[in-house]
Amino acid sequence: MIGIYLFIAFLISGMLFLNRNTILNNALLIAFLVLQIVFTVYEYNHLNIIELQYFRPDALGILLLATLSVVAIPALYHSYVYITTHNEKPRSRGIYYAAMVMLITAIGAAYLSNHIAVTWIFVEITTLSASALIYHHRNERSLEGTWKYVFICAISVTFIFIGILFLSMAMRQAGSTDLTFDTLLSKAPVLNLFWLRLSFLFIFTGFTAKLGLVPMYTAGIDAKDKAPAPAGALFATVLMNMGFVGIFRIYVVIAHTPIHQWANTVIMIAAFLSVFVATVYMVKVKNIKRMLAYSGIEHMGLVMLGLAAGGIGYYAAILHIVLHAFVKSSLFFQFNQIYRIYQSKSIYDVGNYFKYNKTGAMVLLFGFICATAMPPSGLFISEFMIFSSLFKAHQLVILILVMVLLTMIIWAFGKTIFKILFTPVEDFDDSHVVKINPVQSLSQFILLGLSIYLGLNPPAEFVALIHEAIKNLPQ
């Protein structure tokens, strides 16, 4: 099935690129969404069956694939709104949709791949398609964003490749040349520790460009800022999850070797620094989109803290990454409506949003409550579990520092959001304000509701999948 999926999806992407007809364009997009959903359901029913030698839909892959499919539907819908309101030319529309379909396909395939080199190939494809999306507006600023993104991602992809080479040296001692994650896991106790350490450092650093952690988070921020908001929503959620998958799969192998504690320390340092950097920038940033992007850095830092703390933190990390995808994507989708009303990203030009778009303002308010993990947000549950896992792992200093930083983040985030919602801006001419159809906010409400529902009352299948995903980690 995955072979058919990849073939049809890339075919659709190619046809979107060449096609100039509006009706055919929309038909192709709907066909892709149907394909995506059918594929997700099929893979869920064929759990852990190896396909095409290199792909295995395991529980983590399925969870994130389902998340991807859920986010992809509104992403394409909002792209449609975006493209029609901007009156894009057929050529630029074709490039946009082709790149987006390719991005979604590559992310999905990277989730399911069972071989580190195959994951790596799909990571490269996401760089290519993401750069086409970032450069959508074809002006100087977006060029700068594209250039930085492509360059940093090229270096990060090279780092991952070096990591794979060191991993193969570690495998040489174990007498095997097979780099599938299953083999790595079964050979974990006999791997050469020196090479494994080096390999983990390089692979971790490489994937931080996609995941959005210190040291390579910078490129992702510019990308989310310059790309159109629906594409930014994908970068800020499912693309970050892909970085998580890459690190998580190698971490599972490390967890069965004596360097587990060392790896935890490395992850914890990077994660804590990420939360710190996110706080520093959230306090001073004036661009709404970049603020949302930095909030993503903070959440990924928390996820990795949970992973490093262990115990219930493993469960919380996976729950958090799924819920975060729903919350953050809805905020990014909402951003586009703000931009259409005020024609600006700066918080100085935006204000009194309740007056101009009541439904949208409600989304923003709920999105803020969910993203800062206040009850009843589902993220509250996962963050609480992450904190208790840190407590149980005796990381009190980190725990207290992170809590202080999170308080500052809530303050900074809230200051901006309430300014947008309630404070009127001076010199804003509201005679030509666009009316936004409330239907365009429906998908955001559904996504936010989903994040609350999955957090507070998770269905049994969902919980079972998460437990299945972390079963290889030492409890």
Add this chain to the structure above:
Amino acid sequence: MINVLLIMFMISLLYLSIANRLLTYIKILSFQGVILFGVAFIELNELTTLNLVLVLLETIIFKAIAVPVFINYIIKRNKITRETEPFLPNFVSLIIVTVIIVITILLSNAITDVKLEKISFIVALSTLFTGLFIIGTRKKVITHVMGYLVIENGVFILSLAVGNEMPLLVNLGIMLDIFASVLILGIFINKIGDVLKNVDVDQLRNLKD
């Protein structure tokens, strides 16, 4: 023989650190491509014909001819001045690259893996760090690209070290090289040249907080 080639490669790194002109950089890159072919030809003794052709295409055609010619074309087309404009004096650059090489030698002496081909490893790692160093200390965007290409050369040497057991990894390395270089250089030719007149990192400082 292989050690001679690798040491020549290392010397080219030292030369790179004191080179003043972009044209010298291009020549060094081209020279490194030729050396890499020699190393690959000797190292990969269990090569099939198809793989040999691929390696030949990658090193001689791509690394030694196509990329240098293309960069030269970009420099001419965008009228980039010929100085490399480092932030540091050449003497300091030379010392830093030497220190990088010494540190990698000390590091690899600490490794106790008997299967390790030490000289390849040292050359690969020092090439990697020299590339990063060049990216960090040169002003022009085009020199950043060349620094990246130097990193790629280092990765290629590293992939040769495991090439006999896992030819797949050598092919993947070649794929990475071609894909990333084409992507980066492709952006350069189409976009940066048209939108930004004189390409300089100082112009890429608008996106910030």
